[in-house]
Amino acid sequence: MPDPRVTKLAKIMVHYxxxxxxxxxxxxxxxxxxxxxxxAVYEQAIMAGAHVTLxxxxxxxxxxxxxxxxxAQLDYxxxxxxxxxENFDASLSIWTEHNTRxxxxxxxxxxxxxxxxxxxxxxxxxERSAKKELRWCLTVYPNQAMAQEADMCLSDYREFVYGAGxxxxxxxxxxWKRVGLEQQKSVDWLKGRNQVQLKGSNIDLxxxxxxxxxxxxxxxxxxxxxxxxTGPVExxxxxxxxxxxxxxxxxxxxxxxxxxxxxxxxxKESASxxxxxxxxxxxxxxxxxxxxxxxxxxxxxxxxFTKNMLFDExxxxxxxxxxxxxxxxxxxxxxSGIHWDMLCDMNDAEIHVDGDLFYKNGKPVV
Amino acid sequence: MPDPRVSKLAKVLVHYSLGLQAGQKLVIKTHPxxxxxxxxxxxxxxxxxxxxxxxxxxxxxxxxxxxxxxxAQLDFxxxxxKLITETFDAFLTIWCDHNTRxxxxxxxxxxxxxxxxxxxxxxxFLDRMAKKELHWCGTAFPTNAMAQEADMCLADCQEFVYAAGLLNExxxxxxxxxxxxxxxxxxxxxxGHNQVALKGSNIDLxxxxxxxxxxxxxxxxxxxxxxxxTGPQExxxxxxxxxxxxxxxNGQEITDIELWxxxxxxxKETATKNQDLLxxxxxxxxxxxxxxxxxxxxxxxxxxFTKEMLFDExxxxxxxxxxxxxxxxxxxxxxSGIHWDMLCDMHDAGIEVDGELFYKNGKFTIQDHPGK
Numbered sequence: 180m181p182d183p184r185v186t187k188l189a190k191i192m193v194h195y196x197x198x199x200x201x202x203x204x205x206x207x208x209x210x211x212x213x214x215x216x217x218x219a220v221y222e223q224a225i226m227a228g229a230h231v232t233l234x235x236x237x238x239x240x241x242x243x244x245x246x247x248x249x250x251a252q253l254d255y256x257x258x259x260x261x262x263x264x265e266n267f268d269a270s271l272s273i274w275t276e277h278n279t280r281x282x283x284x285x286x287x288x289x290x291x292x293x294x295x296x297x298x299x300x301x302x303x304x305x306e307r308s309a310k311k312e313l314r315w316c317l318t319v320y321p322n323q324a325m326a327q328e329a330d331m332c333l334s335d336y337r338e339f340v341y342g343a344g345x346x347x348x349x350x351x352x353x354x355w356k357r358v359g360l361e362q363q364k365s366v367d368w369l370k371g372r373n374q375v376q377l378k379g380s381n382i383d384l385x386x387x388x389x390x391x392x393x394x395x396x397x398x399x400x401x402x403x404x405x406x407x408x409t410g411p412v413e414x415x416x417x418x419x420x421x422x423x424x425x426x427x428x429x430x431x432x433x434x435x436x437x438x439x440x441x442x443x444x445x446x447k448e449s450a451s452x453x454x455x456x457x458x459x460x461x462x463x464x465x466x467x468x469x470x471x472x473x474x475x476x477x478x479x480x481x482x483x484f485t486k487n488m489l490f491d492e493x494x495x496x497x498x499x500x501x502x503x504x505x506x507x508x509x510x511x512x513x514x515s516g517i518h519w520d521m522l523c524d525m526n527d528a529e530i531h532v533d534g535d536l537f538y539k540n541g542k543p544v545v
Numbered sequence: 546m547p548d549p550r551v552s553k554l555a556k557v558l559v560h561y562s563l564g565l566q567a568g569q570k571l572v573i574k575t576h577p578x579x580x581x582x583x584x585x586x587x588x589x590x591x592x593x594x595x596x597x598x599x600x601x602x603x604x605x606x607x608x609x610x611x612x613x614x615x616x617a618q619l620d621f622x623x624x625x626x627k628l629i630t631e632t633f634d635a636f637l638t639i640w641c642d643h644n645t646r647x648x649x650x651x652x653x654x655x656x657x658x659x660x661x662x663x664x665x666x667x668x669x670f671l672d673r674m675a676k677k678e679l680h681w682c683g684t685a686f687p688t689n690a691m692a693q694e695a696d697m698c699l700a701d702c703q704e705f706v707y708a709a710g711l712l713n714e715x716x717x718x719x720x721x722x723x724x725x726x727x728x729x730x731x732x733x734x735x736x737g738h739n740q741v742a743l744k745g746s747n748i749d750l751x752x753x754x755x756x757x758x759x760x761x762x763x764x765x766x767x768x769x770x771x772x773x774x775t776g777p778q779e780x781x782x783x784x785x786x787x788x789x790x791x792x793x794x795n796g797q798e799i800t801d802i803e804l805w806x807x808x809x810x811x812x813k814e815t816a817t818k819n820q821d822l823l824x825x826x827x828x829x830x831x832x833x834x835x836x837x838x839x840x841x842x843x844x845x846x847x848x849x850f851t852k853e854m855l856f857d858e859x860x861x862x863x864x865x866x867x868x869x870x871x872x873x874x875x876x877x878x879x880x881s882g883i884h885w886d887m888l889c890d891m892h893d894a895g896i897e898v899d900g901e902l903f904y905k906n907g908k909f910t911i912q913d914h915p916g917k
Contacts, residue, residue, distance in 0.1 A: 202617065204624075211577040211601070218605045225613045230621045235577065235601045239584045247591045251568065255596045258570075262628055 181215045182337075184346040188318070188402075189219035191344075192271055193227055195352045196316040196399045201228025203268035210236045210275040213320035217273060232263070238277040245285040253292045256300060264300045264307070270315040274489065279328040282430040287456040290429050291463045291517075298464060298516030301504060308400075309507035318344075318402040319489050329485035336485075343481050343490055344403040355404065359397030362407050362477055365537075366393045368545045372532045375411070375473075377498070379528020381423055384440070386473065387415035388532075391510040405478025405493040410511020413469050414443035420500065424484055424491065424522040426457075432486075433457050436521060438502075444468050445502065461502060466515030471505030474498065474520075475538070488520050496526050496541030547581045548703070550712040554684070554768075555585035557710075558637060559593055561718045562682040562765050567594025569634035575601050576641035579686035586637065595635070604643040611651040619658045622666060630670050638683040640855060642690040648796040653825035656795055657883075660829050664882035667870055674766075675873035684710075684768040685855050695851035702851075709847050709856055710769040721770065725763030728773050728843055732759040734911050738898045741777070741839075743864070745894020747789055750806070752839065753781035757876040771844025771859040776877020779835050780809035786866065790850055790857065790888040791818075798852075799823050802887060804868075810834050811868065827868060832881030837871030840864060840886075841896075841904070854886050862907030864889050864896075 193199050205224055209217045217233065224231045244252070263270070282290075307313040319325070319340055326336035341347060345354040373389045391409045398404040422436045435451040445468040450457045461468050479495030492499040503518040505511020530538035537545055559565050571590050575583050583599065590597045610618070629636075648656075673679045685691070685706060692702035707713060711720045739755045757775045764770040788802040797819050805813040811834040816823045827834050845861035858865040869884045871877020896904035903911055 201615070209603070211603075214603065214605070217603055218609065221603065221606050222609045222613065225609055225618065228615055228618065230618060230623070232623060232625055233603045233606055235603055237575075237577070237580065237583050237587070237599050237601055239580070240587050240599060243584065243588045243591055247588065249567075249594055252591065252594065252596060257596070257598060258628060258632065259598055259625055262624060266624065 181219055184341040184344075185216050185219050187346050187351060188341075188344065189216065189223045191351060191398070192220055192316060192318065192402065193223035195355070196402055197269045197271060197314050199224055199227045199229045199269060202230070204230045204232070204266065205269040205271065206232045206234060206263050206267055207271045207273065208234045208236075209273040210277070210320075211238065212277060212322050213273045213275040216320045220271065220273070229269070242281050245282060245289055248289070250292070253289055254296045256296050260300060264304050268313060270313065272315070272317045273320050274317060274487075275320045275322055276324045276430075277322075278430075279324050279427075279486075280430050285429065287431070287459040290456075291459045294460070294463050294516040296516070298514070301516060301518070302514050305504060306507050314399075316400055316402055317489060319487065325485075325487060329483075329487065331485070339483070339485065340403075340490075343478065343493075344398075345480075355398040358405060358477070359395050362395035362397065365475075365477075365543050365545065366395050366407055368537070369393050369532065374533050376531045377525075377528060378531075379525060381421045381523055382419070382525075382528055384416065384418035384420050386411040386417070386470070388412065388473075392508065394506070394509055401489060401493070403478065403481075403490065403493065405481070405495075406474045406476050406499075408472050408474030408506075408509065410505035410509040410513065411470050411473050412443075413511075413513050416440040416443045416470055420523055422521040423524050424497075425486065426519065426521045427486055427488070428456060428460060428519055431456050443470070460517055460519060463503070463517050464515050466513045467503050467517050469502070469513045469515075470500055471503050471511050471513040471515065471518055472499070472501035472509070472520070474501075475543075488522070491522050492520050494522075496524070498523050498525050547585055548707075550707040550710075551582050551585050553712050553717060554707070554710060555582065555589045557712075557717055557764070558586055558682055558684060558768060559589040561721070562768055563635045563637060563680045565590060565593045565595050565635055569595050570632065571595045571597050571635040571637065572629050572633050573597065573599045573637045573639065575599065575639040576643070576686070577601050577604065578643055578688050579639045579641040582639060582686045586639075598629070608647050611648060611655055614655075616658070619655060620662050622662050627666060630666050630673070634679055636679060636681040638681070639686050640683060640853070641686040641688055643688070644796075645690050645694045645793070645852075646796045651795070651797075653797070653819075653822035656822075657825045657829045660826070660882040662882070664830060664880070667882055667884070668880055671870060672873055680765070682766055682768055683855060685853060691851075691853060695849075695853065697851075705849070705851070706769075706856075709844065709859075711846075721764040724771060724843075725761055728761035728763060731843075731909060731911065732761050732773055734903070735759045735775075735898065740899050742897045743894060744897075745891060747787045747889055748785070748891075748894055750782065750784035750786050752777040752783070752836070754778065754839075758874065760872070760875055767855060767859075769844065769847075769856065769859065771847070771861075772840045772842050774838050774840030774875065776871035776875040776879065777836050777839050778809070779877075779879050782806040782809045782836050786889055788887040789890050790863075791852065792885070792887045793852055793854070794822060794826060794885060797822050806836075809836070826883055826885060829869070829883050830881050832879045833869050833883050835868070835879045835881075836866055837869050837877055837879040837881065837884055838865070838867035838875075838886070840867070854888070857888050858886050860888075862890070862892050864891055
């Protein structure tokens, strides 16, 4: 019998996050190390009457691919991915890694090329998701590599993951719905407002959110969850930000990133480690130097940084900005093959909206 | 570093069996327990410039599917599989199991229903393969489950598998090409002949091979290999056969199968174990009671029955008959959602072709043949 939280999580994924109906087509992207959760979700989905496609990673193939692939292979987009993106009703990604740093030796240019090739399908995925034609959810299954990345032992990391998902609660779905109601208060207050100003020791940034929509996130698209986000008006971002938390892309760590914006565009970037990766990702395509997302973490149950963005960006007391593609449902028009979240500590910062104080020292004040 | 035979096998599969070219689309259907071979093949295929999709099973999912799937789910055919069958250039199946008997508890009529749902796809696959629009190869990766099924320890099973593939040879491809040439001589002798009569303590069967083609198999579509086969005239098969070796279908063992044929159709079947599975499979669709294949094993290096058909049907001294779909390149016209090989011991049997003795007591009696 699996950990009872795994069974609970599987039920939530299938019935709450994806809300699967009989006859729907769902793809589960997963990893052999997540077999316990994969089988629990598969069973729930089959019992719900869905047509289920399991896509398992083969640990080691990404490394081989990036090592030996020709340009034609890097540029190739699988017709299988296309078919799923165009036709499926639901997509669940179970994020598990056998080695979070296995792509450390790969040339960033080759990664950017792969991002570029996938841009069109990534855009279509987001559009179908915005139109509610496609429901998707991303979750994590804890293992040693991820615990190691977070400086934890596996059993502590497991408790961290299931705790953050409120899976120790009697009725986690009810708890997540309460989180959603709480977030709605901030979303309602922000509605119809325009100018956002973020100021603190790590940030001095202005942006417009005119006619953009803030979305509350309560466990349906990400699990665990806890954030509100929008897409800023693309050409409105001005100023500077420093991300004290390292950003991780394709398993490479980029530390102490600073970005300078003019008319929405990143005109200068620096990092103390792997700056080359940062620059090549920002040069992926035209949209990669613009922000697609501005999000505010609302989960104060997540109290430590684990170098996994699914959790980190939800942390109360942080905001995140994503370079690249925005979510159409937020009103964002930015398109790109990348969507790279970066995390900014806000514990000594303030956010004013149209001159009114909205957020101070890591918490909303409205 | 993997077992050097695994690296060798990966090269043979990619370059010889599949003849993979840059720009071709390859799918690898496999199992996580075969990761050593999966990665070796993946690397060879990527370096050959192919576009590779690798699809490992999730151990345990099939059991859940058969346990809980509704009729609509059993009847559903994945559009992904359809896309792959219709458009990919190369297919590699790596047979590998975590438990060869995990589907033992499943209702046979549910399995037959799944076979039926795949009939059209299977036909497309066989048609494209006959037209050489796609290359397929099936191979096996040894695991403890496979070794257990064969009454062996894993190390012996590995040696068995790699030896049967001639992977201890300096140049396995050269060996397989030589086998292919020898088999072609036998195939030549069958050409233009009509009536085949098989007679022995386990078989008394007649069939026509008029206008049908024997294919010589030397590691292109199965690896390891060693057989020649054709598709008999569908309505010509008459008589009786007993398969002394147990047949396995989706992990269920059916023992001591006997079939009686009239006008090509299996009109009666018996088995001492799991007869209901046998009957359910033969009732899958109209073609399931007709023979799609008559094959003769030519690999005298395989000396033991392992209950893995990939090896068993190649064994010198055996023939195999498959109920269900035939391969169009042989001239077979039989269509079905199933293709189920059954193995018959020929050590005390003979084969006469238009009255001439071709085969006796497990060996060819005609010139220039393997096993003589």
